Structure formats: C-alpha cells, structure tokens
Amino acid sequence: MNGYDVMARVLQAEGVEFLAAFPHQTLIDAAAKIGIRPIICRQERAGVNIADGFSRVSNGRNFGVFTMQQGPGSENAFAGVAQAYADSVPMLHLPGGERLPRLGINPTFDAVTTYTPITKWAARIHRIQDIPTLMRTAITRMRSGNPGPVLLEMPVDVMTQDFPEEDFSYYPVQHHLSMASPKDIEGVVGALLDAKEPVIVAGQGILYAQATPELIEFAELTNTPVMTTLAGKSAFPEDHALSLGTGGHSCTPAVSHFLGQMDFGLGVGTSFTRNTFTTPMPDGVVLAQVTNCPEDIGKDYEVAYAAVGDAKLVLRQMIEEVKNHLGDEGAPDNRDVVGRLATLQQKFQEDWNSRFNSEEVPISPYRVFQEIKAACGTSNTIITHDSGYPRDQLVPTWNTNTPRGYLGWGKSTQLGYGMGLAIGAKLAAPQKTVVNVMGDAAFGMGGMDLETAVREEIPIITVVLNNGVMTKYDSHMPTATTRYASNALGGNYAQVAEGLGAHAERVETPNDLSSAFQRSLDANREGKPALVEVVTKVEEVVPG
Incomplete structure (x- = not known):
C-alpha cells in the first residue's frame, strides 16, 4: 500500500461512496479500485459545491469529499470552500501537495496556510504513518460543535511511500453530543414563559441535529411562533399554524410583523450573525441562544440567556422544563398567535395572488x-x-x-x-x-x-x-x-x-x-x- 491506498481505505471505513474530484489526483484511482465512485466535475469550485450539497442533505451523517491536484486545482477550489465555511457545512477537502522540500519556495502554493482562514482545521501529512490519526482528527473537528469544512493536504512525496498493509488500522469516528446545564435551561425557559410576545428563531443547527420533531413539540407546548433563518429554512414546516416563514435578505410579512412586536427572541441552532443576508434582530429585545458553539454567544448581539449543547437534546430538556411549569398541556393561546398569523398569511396570499x-x-x-x-x-x-x-x-x-x-x-x-x-x-x-x-x-x-x-x-x-x-x-x-x-x-x-x-x-x-x-x-x-x-x-x- 501507499499513502493514497491508505487514504482510500480510511474513506471507505467512514462510509464514503463517492468522491467529487478533478484530476490529476492519484487518490481518484486508488479510491476507484475499492469501489468509491469518482464524480469528475468541470471546474473545481463546482466539485466542492457537489460535496457541500451532499453533506447538507445528509445533515453531516454522511459527508461530502472533494479532492484535486496541488497548485492550480487547489487554487481553483478556494471559493467553494469559502462558501462552505461561511455556511458551516461539514465537508472534507483533500488537495494534493507539492513535495515537502518545495514548501516555502516561491511560487509553491501552500494550501494549509492559504485555507486556514476558511476552514475549521487545516493540516498537512508529514509522515505516511500519521494518515489514520490525522483523518480521525479532521473528521472529529469537521463534525464537532459548529460544523465546517476541514482540509488535509497530501504531499506527493509522502503519499507515494510504502505503508505495510498489516499495519493499517482505522475505526470510524464517533459523533459525541452533549446536553446543556440544567440551570441554563431554567433561565432560558423561564424568560420565554415570562415574555408577552416571544419568537423562536430556528437556524440550521436544527437540521444538523435532526431536531424538527422536538422544535415542533416545543413551539406547540409554549404556543410560540417560529421563524427560520435562511440556512435554517425547512427546519420547521411552513404549513404549520405557528410558522412565520423565513427571514433572510427578504422575508415574509409575518416575519416582519412578529419581529416588530417581539419582546423576547429564542435562537435555537443559529449563530445570531449580523449579515446582509440575515434578517436582523430588533434593537433592545431580550435574546436567548441555544447553540453547540460557545464562541457564537453574544458575538453580534447581546445575549441575556444561553444554553450550550446539541439542539435536539437541549430542546428535549426545555420541553421537560416547560412541562414542569405548565403541565403536559402547555400554554394556552391567550395571545391569539394562531389567529393573527393566519390573518397575515391570508393577506399575503391576497396581495401577491396577481403575481403568482x-x-x-x-x-x-x-x-x-x-x-x-x-x-x-x-x-x-x-x-x-x-x-x-x-x-x-x-x-x-x-x-x-x-x-x-x-x-x-x-x-x-x-x-x-x-x-x-x-x-x-x-x-x-x-x-x-x-x-x-x-x-x-x-x-x-x-x-x-x-x-x-x-x-x-x-x-x-x-x-x-x-x-x-x-x-x-x-x-x-x-x-x-x-x-x-x-x-x-x-x-x-x-x-x-x-x-x-x-x-x-x-x-x-x-x-x-x-x-x-x-x-x-x-x-x-x-x-x-x-x-x-x-x-x-x-x-x-x-x-x-
């Protein structure tokens, strides 16, 4: 075996069934020999996009991989990885690399240095025996906490070395999840139940956690309307009586109306990032945040309450906390949320019917x-x-x-x-x-x-x-x-x-x-x- 064979075996052990790719890259054939299908794109950025779309729809349970040649191939792929990083998409990027003695010699392209600002983790293989360990590290970083793209560069002189087949050992990486502090749960839920016009802001963390059933149960139990972020669209069914729709660069009239009335916002699985393409939170509104990424808490908005953990597990904790306060029936619709929302949606349809x-x-x-x-x-x-x-x-x-x-x-x-x-x-x-x-x-x-x-x-x-x-x-x-x-x-x-x-x-x-x-x-x-x-x-x- 050589390094490309080892890498292919690791990918196979992780359940990878296809590689988005553009040649020349020896890993393509090494993977094909053991049944991993190459999807050859027409341009490297598109190959990254293919891996991105696969990871999103798989919610990171299965992840997309893109591989390409060193130098120009790696340079061409940059934009796709930048987009995946901006949207926190877990995917594996495997560029070729120049021979180690060429590092630092102009104009040798250094993928690790160049990609570090747009990946969660970027590293280079220096010894062939380190491939299994580095791949476990890459996949762990890719999936843990806030997901994102990772990169492992494969220098050609390392990858062409011999690796004794009897020394190969690899076990798939396990995904570890955690709940939030019970004290934090009490604070978040108590603040929501005290609010007069709360709104849930659901991000793509709901999708990656596969927490839509829990989000529906929590929204119904507390009778709280739900808007989704642009990346979180589809995390909450938009035919539900409590759905406000999505807020992005544009938004539904219901989102505009309810954000204008909101006195408490609970973000679940969202980073609360200020961006041209996200609907901003109103000034002066009390916010709470449920996230698996502590670095996101308070980064753009002041957050009064927070709980750190997996969205699915934390929502289950919050459901139990609400039941402790209100019983299994939850909160009545004293604010006529469903009625007000239905009126807004009907008016939206009437106003836009001529365009539709x-x-x-x-x-x-x-x-x-x-x-x-x-x-x-x-x-x-x-x-x-x-x-x-x-x-x-x-x-x-x-x-x-x-x-x-x-x-x-x-x-x-x-x-x-x-x-x-x-x-x-x-x-x-x-x-x-x-x-x-x-x-x-x-x-x-x-x-x-x-x-x-x-x-x-x-x-x-x-x-x-x-x-x-x-x-x-x-x-x-x-x-x-x-x-x-x-x-x-x-x-x-x-x-x-x-x-x-x-x-x-x-x-x-x-x-x-x-x-x-x-x-x-x-x-x-x-x-x-x-x-x-x-x-x-x-x-x-x-x-x-």
Missing part, C-alpha cells in the same frame, strides 16, 4: 415558482435558489414542509453555487426531485457542470430565469449601464443545455410552463437532467 398567477409576457418569476410547485409538489422535492433575486424572490414564497426540502444558503453569495449544490443533493437523496433555480448570470458562472449531471446520470432540474440583465445592477453602475449597457447579458441557455446533452426547453409564455416542467420530470425519470429556460420580466419587487 400573472399572465404577463415576459413571464413573472413568481408565476414560474407556482408552476414548479404545481408540477413537482413540495413533500418529495428539494429546491435551492442561486444568488441574487432568485433567492430573494423564492425564499419567502416557497413553503416547504419537509426538513431539507429547501437548501437555503448565503452568508457568502457566489453566483452559480446552486448547480453543484443540486447535484450533491440528488446524490444524497436520489428518490427526491431536485430543482435548482438560477438566473442567467448564475448560469454563466456554473452552468457547464450541467454536463457533469448528464455524464454521471444525476437527474436534476435546472430552471434558468433569463431576463437579459443583472437585475438592479444598473443602480450600482448607472453610467456604465446607460453608456455601455454593462448590466445586459445575452444567450440562449436552452441551446447550451441541449449541446451539453440535457433535456432542454425554452419557455416564453406562462401557459407553456406546466407542460415544460412535466416533460422535465419525465426526462428525470429516465435518468436525464433537464433545463428549462424561462424568458422572464425584470422583477425587483420582493416580499418583506
């Missing part, structure tokens, strides 16, 4: 979303947005009722990210319909990896909203737009997709949307990816 059912040409993107929902449903669908207006339009108007039925992302907002994310999601949940909604600018960034989905027979649906411009960028560069049309884009993306081997259609009138999506689903059933390009209007109005 618009007959406009070019087509309203909101009509596109309604037709996707009618064709695909929501219970067996995973949908994700891309950066920009597709995100801001889709997040508040797509109601999902299944954990991971929506992949929300965006503390970093890289165009084209959704394509690889959708491919990874389909690998994690092949029984699901997976839909990626992106704009024409995003397709220009990541569209070529549609060919990866075709070649690997990963049947996803990509919907390109083609309005021919970078929406609202005329306000960022008014002179360049007026004088040089710098915000204008062009192309027939259905023709591109057809050339890449996908089922492809271009839709220009709203009445053709339904049949186009049905044919795309038919193509998916035959193992073929589909792309529907929709010629849409420039739509700058978003909810919230």
Whole structure:
C-alpha cells in the first residue's frame, strides 16, 4: 500500500461512496479500485459545491469529499470552500501537495496556510504513518460543535511511500453530543414563559441535529411562533399554524410583523450573525441562544440567556422544563398567535395572488415558482435558489414542509453555487426531485457542470430565469449601464443545455410552463437532467 491506498481505505471505513474530484489526483484511482465512485466535475469550485450539497442533505451523517491536484486545482477550489465555511457545512477537502522540500519556495502554493482562514482545521501529512490519526482528527473537528469544512493536504512525496498493509488500522469516528446545564435551561425557559410576545428563531443547527420533531413539540407546548433563518429554512414546516416563514435578505410579512412586536427572541441552532443576508434582530429585545458553539454567544448581539449543547437534546430538556411549569398541556393561546398569523398569511396570499398567477409576457418569476410547485409538489422535492433575486424572490414564497426540502444558503453569495449544490443533493437523496433555480448570470458562472449531471446520470432540474440583465445592477453602475449597457447579458441557455446533452426547453409564455416542467420530470425519470429556460420580466419587487 501507499499513502493514497491508505487514504482510500480510511474513506471507505467512514462510509464514503463517492468522491467529487478533478484530476490529476492519484487518490481518484486508488479510491476507484475499492469501489468509491469518482464524480469528475468541470471546474473545481463546482466539485466542492457537489460535496457541500451532499453533506447538507445528509445533515453531516454522511459527508461530502472533494479532492484535486496541488497548485492550480487547489487554487481553483478556494471559493467553494469559502462558501462552505461561511455556511458551516461539514465537508472534507483533500488537495494534493507539492513535495515537502518545495514548501516555502516561491511560487509553491501552500494550501494549509492559504485555507486556514476558511476552514475549521487545516493540516498537512508529514509522515505516511500519521494518515489514520490525522483523518480521525479532521473528521472529529469537521463534525464537532459548529460544523465546517476541514482540509488535509497530501504531499506527493509522502503519499507515494510504502505503508505495510498489516499495519493499517482505522475505526470510524464517533459523533459525541452533549446536553446543556440544567440551570441554563431554567433561565432560558423561564424568560420565554415570562415574555408577552416571544419568537423562536430556528437556524440550521436544527437540521444538523435532526431536531424538527422536538422544535415542533416545543413551539406547540409554549404556543410560540417560529421563524427560520435562511440556512435554517425547512427546519420547521411552513404549513404549520405557528410558522412565520423565513427571514433572510427578504422575508415574509409575518416575519416582519412578529419581529416588530417581539419582546423576547429564542435562537435555537443559529449563530445570531449580523449579515446582509440575515434578517436582523430588533434593537433592545431580550435574546436567548441555544447553540453547540460557545464562541457564537453574544458575538453580534447581546445575549441575556444561553444554553450550550446539541439542539435536539437541549430542546428535549426545555420541553421537560416547560412541562414542569405548565403541565403536559402547555400554554394556552391567550395571545391569539394562531389567529393573527393566519390573518397575515391570508393577506399575503391576497396581495401577491396577481403575481403568482400573472399572465404577463415576459413571464413573472413568481408565476414560474407556482408552476414548479404545481408540477413537482413540495413533500418529495428539494429546491435551492442561486444568488441574487432568485433567492430573494423564492425564499419567502416557497413553503416547504419537509426538513431539507429547501437548501437555503448565503452568508457568502457566489453566483452559480446552486448547480453543484443540486447535484450533491440528488446524490444524497436520489428518490427526491431536485430543482435548482438560477438566473442567467448564475448560469454563466456554473452552468457547464450541467454536463457533469448528464455524464454521471444525476437527474436534476435546472430552471434558468433569463431576463437579459443583472437585475438592479444598473443602480450600482448607472453610467456604465446607460453608456455601455454593462448590466445586459445575452444567450440562449436552452441551446447550451441541449449541446451539453440535457433535456432542454425554452419557455416564453406562462401557459407553456406546466407542460415544460412535466416533460422535465419525465426526462428525470429516465435518468436525464433537464433545463428549462424561462424568458422572464425584470422583477425587483420582493416580499418583506
């Protein structure tokens, strides 16, 4: 055995079934020899995105891996890892490395130094016998506490050394969880029960902890409305009577209203980060935070109460504490939360119905979303947005009722990210319909990896909203737009997709949307990816 064989055996022991990859990287063939399937992407960032999507939909129980060559391959992958780090996604990054004597000699690329700011942990293999130990460390760091990407660089001179097969020993890493201090639980629950207008803010920690049932029980027991963060969207069913929907860069009217009335906010599985793409907490409101990452407590907002532990375990503790105070029946709806919320939701539907059912040409993107929902449903669908207006339009108007039925992302907002994310999601949940909604600018960034989905027979649906411009960028560069049309884009993306081997259609009138999506689903059933390009209007109005 050599180092690549050892690494492949470790990955196999951890249950890894595929590698997202771009050659030249010897690990690809070493893994293939023992049955680990390589998914060769068209560009390294997309390969990272594939691993990212797989980890998200698997909630980190199974994790995505990306590997590539040293130097340019590692350089090209940087943006994808930066996005995964911003969104706290557990994934393993295995770049090749130059020979150890070359370290520090310009222009040798040092992945460990370069990636340290955007990974939870980054290290280099110096001795072949250290591979099992370093991999256990990497996977432990990746999964423990607040999850995130980790990196282990594989220098070629180390990896080509001999490793006695009889010396190989590896056991999979166990995931260890903890409860919170009972005193902290008393403080958090007591403050919530004393509040007049509490709101639960549920983040993606609920999803990674698989704590949706506990969150539902706690919300019902305390009669507290729930908003989800952008990354946490789908952690709480949005057809539930206590659901406010999602707050991100855009948000539902219910989120806006209830945050305006809120006197106590309980964040569960959220970092409470101030960011352009997160709905801010109101000034002066008392906050409590349940997190598995102590470093997040009070980092951006003053937090009066906190409990550190796994979201599922801590919610179970809080449920028992509420029952100690109120009994098994919990709190009555004395504040008419359900009634007020139902009124807001009904008004939202009435106010936006003309957009949802618009007959406009070019087509309203909101009509596109309604037709996707009618064709695909929501219970067996995973949908994700891309950066920009597709995100801001889709997040508040797509109601999902299944954990991971929506992949929300965006503390970093890289165009084209959704394509690889959708491919990874389909690998994690092949029984699901997976839909990626992106704009024409995003397709220009990541569209070529549609060919990866075709070649690997990963049947996803990509919907390109083609309005021919970078929406609202005329306000960022008014002179360049007026004088040089710098915000204008062009192309027939259905023709591109057809050339890449996908089922492809271009839709220009709203009445053709339904049949186009049905044919795309038919193509998916035959193992073929589909792309529907929709010629849409420039739509700058978003909810919230």
